[in-house]
Amino acid sequence: MEIKKMKKAKYKIAGMHCDACAALIQSGLRDKAGMADAKVSRESSRASVIFDEQKITELEIAELIGGIGDYSAELEREDFAGEKADSLGRAAKDSPPTKKLSADIDDSSSVKRLPTGLIVLMTGSLMLNLYFLAKTPLSSVAEQKAETGQEATESNLPSAGNNQAIPSVLPLQNFQITGEDHIRGNFSAPVTLVEFSDFQCPFCERIGPTVNKILNDYPDEVRLVYKNFPLSFHQYGQQAAEASECASEQGKFWEYHDKLFANQSDFSVENFKKWAKDLNLDSGKFNLCLDSGKYSGKVKSDFDEGTRKGVNGTPTIFVNGQAVVGAQPFEVFKRAIDGALAEKR
DSSP states (O other): OOGGGEEEEEEEEESOOSHHHHHHHHHHHHTSTTEEEEEEETTTTEEEEEEETTTOOHHHHHHHHHHHTTOEEEEEEOOOSSOOOOTTOOOOTTOOOOEEEESOOOSHHHHHHHHHHHHHHHHHHHHHHHHHHHHSOGGGHHHHHHHTTSSOOTTTSOOGGGOOOSSOOSOOOOOOOOTTSEEEEOTTOSEEEEEEEOTTOHHHHHTHHHHHHHHHHOTTTEEEEEEEOOOTTSTTHHHHHHHHHHHHHTTOHHHHHHHHHHTGGGOOHHHHHHHHHHTTOOHHHHHHHHHHTTTHHHHHHHHHHHHHTTOOSSOEEEETTEEEESSOOHHHHHHHHHHHHHHHO
């Protein structure tokens, strides 16, 4: 009876601009209770999911995707009129047209139509379940998750000596770090984390506790260098980055950095100025700096550097030049750091 609960669905995702975005959506889906597996492709802008319909609904999955970032998701499904798809995944000749369900439901009429749509789904769902179960036994679900890297466990992390983090999609890079950079931790540390980040990116905020734990656990071995990489589709990303540079001008970059991430949902130019005042900065000097766009060139320089290094999403953190893309768990960074330290010995 448990077998009949498993369903398979595909979603078209709008607003997914980078590989890191796809990886983070995939991770968020896989972490949700009731999900057996999820695969997200930036190239096709689609997510394929396998889930327990008694624990999570198709609508909830669509809403989950939308809630991970600035995305919207539409359910795509081929409904089968009593005939099963063949081994190539072809629909029966008499299949009704593809049905779609948007995650952005904001009026009562859409909600009222939902039960009818769900009834239409049932026939095709049964056929999809049978096909999926024939190809993939339930006993192999845990093995599939390990193979696709759902969780960063000791069993699927790289060995300590290969200087490779998970996931690594960029070649090894070199960075010239000077006293002009924003540095937290031991300046002479043997391991350098160069973080390309966007103050309005929810995943950049999410990785903050992980970065803090790294610095706490490796006080002498690791230093963090922050680089601005504001994404164009974030309304206040550029101005927040410039505001952080204006705060740095008065010696409080990291205090302002923390203030921005702690208040990410309240971004506005007015609040940028208010938070500077809260941190006892010279308000007149700060406001003039921000209004004039004084540091727009510096922010662009950071962004251009990241682009040259292959960065196309945030957060991207280089561990001694090796990229770790996305809000990865502490264990991923630990293995990369330990590997880098081993190579230094």
